[in-house]
Amino acid sequence: MQMPPPDPEVIGKKSRLVDRLKSVLPDDAVIHDIAETRAYECDALTAYRCPPLCAVLPSTTQEVSDVLKICAEENVPVVPRGSGTSLAGGALPTADCVILGVARLNKVLEADYDNRVIRVQTGRTNLSVTGAVEEQGFFYAPDPSSQLACAIAGNIAMNSGGAHCLKYGVTTNNLMGVRMVLMDGTIVDIGGPHLDAPGLDLLGVICGSEGQLGVVTEATLRILHKPEGARPVLMGFDNSEVAGACVADIIKAGVLPVAIEFMDRPCIRATDSFSGAGYPDCEALLIVEVEGSPAEIEEQLNVIVDIARSHDPVELRQSQSDAESERIWLGRKSAFGAMGQINDYMCLDGTIPVSALPHVLKRIGEMSAQYGLDVGNVFHAGDGNMHPLILFDANKPGDLERCEAFGADILRLCVEVGGCLTGEHGVGIEKRDLMYEQYSADDLEAQLRVKDVFDPRWLLNPAKVFPLDATATRRGQGSSEAAA
Amino acid sequence: MRQEQERFDMLTPSTEQELAELIATRKDPLEIVGGGTRKLGRTTARDVLSTRVMTGIQLYEPAALTLVVRAGTPVDEVQETLAAEGQRLPFEPMDQRGLSGADGISTIGGVAAANISGPRRLQVGACRDFMLGIRFVDGRGMVLQNGGRVMKNVTGYDLVKLMAGSRGTLGVLTEISFKVLAIPETEATLVAAGLGPDAGIAALSRALGSPFDVSGAAHFGEGEHSRTVLRIEGLEGSVGYRCEVLRAHLGGEWDVLRGSDSADIWRDLRDVSAFAGKTGAVWRVSVKPGDGPRLTRLLEEQGLPHEAIFDWGGGLVWLWTEASGDAVAIRLREVIAGLGGHATLYREGETPLTDEPHFQPEDAALAALSSGLRRQFDPRGILNPGLMG
Numbered sequence: 087m088q089m090p091p092p093d094p095e096v097i098g099k100k101s102r103l104v105d106r107l108k109s110v111l112p113d114d115a116v117i118h119d120i121a122e123t124r125a126y127e128c129d130a131l132t133a134y135r136c137p138p139l140c141a142v143l144p145s146t147t148q149e150v151s152d153v154l155k156i157c158a159e160e161n162v163p164v165v166p167r168g169s170g171t172s173l174a175g176g177a178l179p180t181a182d183c184v185i186l187g188v189a190r191l192n193k194v195l196e197a198d199y200d201n202r203v204i205r206v207q208t209g210r211t212n213l214s215v216t217g218a219v220e221e222q223g224f225f226y227a228p229d230p231s232s233q234l235a236c237a238i239a240g241n242i243a244m245n246s247g248g249a250h251c252l253k254y255g256v257t258t259n260n261l262m263g264v265r266m267v268l269m270d271g272t273i274v275d276i277g278g279p280h281l282d283a284p285g286l287d288l289l290g291v292i293c294g295s296e297g298q299l300g301v302v303t304e305a306t307l308r309i310l311h312k313p314e315g316a317r318p319v320l321m322g323f324d325n326s327e328v329a330g331a332c333v334a335d336i337i338k339a340g341v342l343p344v345a346i347e348f349m350d351r352p353c354i355r356a357t358d359s360f361s362g363a364g365y366p367d368c369e370a371l372l373i374v375e376v377e378g379s380p381a382e383i384e385e386q387l388n389v390i391v392d393i394a395r396s397h398d399p400v401e402l403r404q405s406q407s408d409a410e411s412e413r414i415w416l417g418r419k420s421a422f423g424a425m426g427q428i429n430d431y432m433c434l435d436g437t438i439p440v441s442a443l444p445h446v447l448k449r450i451g452e453m454s455a456q457y458g459l460d461v462g463n464v465f466h467a468g469d470g471n472m473h474p475l476i477l478f479d480a481n482k483p484g485d486l487e488r489c490e491a492f493g494a495d496i497l498r499l500c501v502e503v504g505g506c507l508t509g510e511h512g513v514g515i516e517k518r519d520l521m522y523e524q525y526s527a528d529d530l531e532a533q534l535r536v537k538d539v540f541d542p543r544w545l546l547n548p549a550k551v552f553p554l555d556a557t558a559t560r561r562g563q564g565s566s567e568a569a570a
Numbered sequence: 571m572r573q574e575q576e577r578f579d580m581l582t583p584s585t586e587q588e589l590a591e592l593i594a595t596r597k598d599p600l601e602i603v604g605g606g607t608r609k610l611g612r613t614t615a616r617d618v619l620s621t622r623v624m625t626g627i628q629l630y631e632p633a634a635l636t637l638v639v640r641a642g643t644p645v646d647e648v649q650e651t652l653a654a655e656g657q658r659l660p661f662e663p664m665d666q667r668g669l670s671g672a673d674g675i676s677t678i679g680g681v682a683a684a685n686i687s688g689p690r691r692l693q694v695g696a697c698r699d700f701m702l703g704i705r706f707v708d709g710r711g712m713v714l715q716n717g718g719r720v721m722k723n724v725t726g727y728d729l730v731k732l733m734a735g736s737r738g739t740l741g742v743l744t745e746i747s748f749k750v751l752a753i754p755e756t757e758a759t760l761v762a763a764g765l766g767p768d769a770g771i772a773a774l775s776r777a778l779g780s781p782f783d784v785s786g787a788a789h790f791g792e793g794e795h796s797r798t799v800l801r802i803e804g805l806e807g808s809v810g811y812r813c814e815v816l817r818a819h820l821g822g823e824w825d826v827l828r829g830s831d832s833a834d835i836w837r838d839l840r841d842v843s844a845f846a847g848k849t850g851a852v853w854r855v856s857v858k859p860g861d862g863p864r865l866t867r868l869l870e871e872q873g874l875p876h877e878a879i880f881d882w883g884g885g886l887v888w889l890w891t892e893a894s895g896d897a898v899a900i901r902l903r904e905v906i907a908g909l910g911g912h913a914t915l916y917r918e919g920e921t922p923l924t925d926e927p928h929f930q931p932e933d934a935a936l937a938a939l940s941s942g943l944r945r946q947f948d949p950r951g952i953l954n955p956g957l958m959g
Contacts, residue, residue: 286958294728337634506718
């Protein structure tokens, strides 16, 4: 993975930069010792590492503004970082950058139950937002699987989803306002507790912009009352096409499950031996969950089970108790851990039209044979968000490269059938060089122009999202990269 | 391309390519419209460009909840096509013709460009939340696309949302992909009569803060004629159950309306029918839901005669004012400034605005970002110039 060469001029002024940063931050909020900056050398895409020039941990919006002003004056790139759980390398540093971590911005500022919103600082973790309101029976809906660790700042940057977004939407659908600091230090407030903002939908374009437009320090989020209850049903099928048809029929029937999860045979086998969830050994497994009162759950599950029966399932297991529900979810929730037990894996998140599912699964199977790497598929079937887990051995020379090539082919396939490169993890560096598969040069240029407005000098997270050749002149590094 | 000679030139390109060439070579500003039924505010453009000839449903996969449609397609045609498969546009777009008095054919592109969302917005999201992808021509005449036709997509910047509600100031939409949803088996409306705005909005807030999944929450009318209404949709058994538990949860007298008695209430709320034939200005005000009643109280204190319809649990206030003109706009916006929120003039009264903008002015930093975006997407300033600032 190519990253821009560090600017020697920036590296040369490290001590001055550190001094200036210390003039606006407490001493312990500026991390510049080489041994300590190593803690920020990567995010959850651990294959790529590079310690930053230094890292800062501001505790207030004003401190963030002060830091950005200094970095802008010194012409130093800034890479914002939430909790560092990005699977796409969104927070990967360069040697000449300042990592701006929001971890110390973690307060709840206001919980307003009458208006069903919560205002938090963005270093707060996703799950602890729900934690702050659950005593009153409320929750924050987007639930990425890293929710225990991931920060709201990162959720906003990547527009994170989760297993329950089929009903509740992803981050952008639950984000009502932000306080954000632009690269020049300007603090702006966009949106708020009212349901729509005036003017252009700046909030809509900020959400999912991968920390390239500004540093979001506060967020107003929609909270909802928890449902009365939830219950899953498990179905096994002896071919994935039938499972796909079953998903389509459920969606068409007008019941809206909160989640429809899909696992294929390699994944079922791995998770079952790992977790002992007692899954049937079949080609495709669906877990469909609905919410409501016991009677409402019953009513919805009756519709769903009738549909499932019409597709000849090899197994149909309706949960009758909380313990049984937990067992049904157990395997799915431990899927990543189970695959990780077998080998290293790379997890992709391309999204496809639901109708293309059987074709895509068949092609992934063929490619798996061709590349000689095993792959398990577990994904959010209701919205076509795939999660192929490609197994490889990081210690075996060439395996990572082979795995990346296989992954890229899967993503190309997703685009080819009318889907996209990434449904919830973001582009980061991981899919940066595949962007031309989905967008023309003109389409990308239109996106670059948005960044030109928010960050005219391209100092915020500059080497992410877009192919390096498309952004070289903007980053002011056209000549040095051509020389490299 | 047809050129309908009216008091100005009406340009109606029939393909995206034709539109792109037209804009690329265009020197004078253009007013961008679909069917022209949702015009707000003013632009300095004289000539009009309409997408109304670029019609047709490109793809409809009911099982994938996906519809791809050209911008000029009539909204009615979209709704009929969806209804035939038991589906709908979930965000319940308003038919603005009654309020505006315009008699054109509303286009789906107009709905997207203005981000038009009705009562169900508070449960499922706005029009922008159901837009999966777009094709558009920017002010340089470039044909561009963003997003796609899949439910989850975080590939690159979300220009779909930026274009939703940009009212043709950044580009002309040519094609939109929507997520659609099934029409539920049934609906019911709980109605309480005679509550004041404070008690009404408090009841809505209690219902919206419950687990009972309300899909509409509004309060309208004065004194004993006031009505506080809550909509429940879903499977028959579930709707019946939630009506009962909500009644118990809220206390007081709540009647249950079913069938067209229920549907008519929400259609009228969606279209703001109560103000349709009524002389005076109509404002669309967005505030924190709990601030809805405060807004009207402050207006009373200001001696500004008005009527209000509270939708979205109190957060969307349709405000009718007898008086109109710049002075009213200034006073109204002063009141809103104290609360946080914004106001857009949806229909002129007897005295039109002359200096005050129809859209809420933004603060300096946001205005700089917005005008920066307009300059990037429309460097020559030919798309609806002056409309949104």
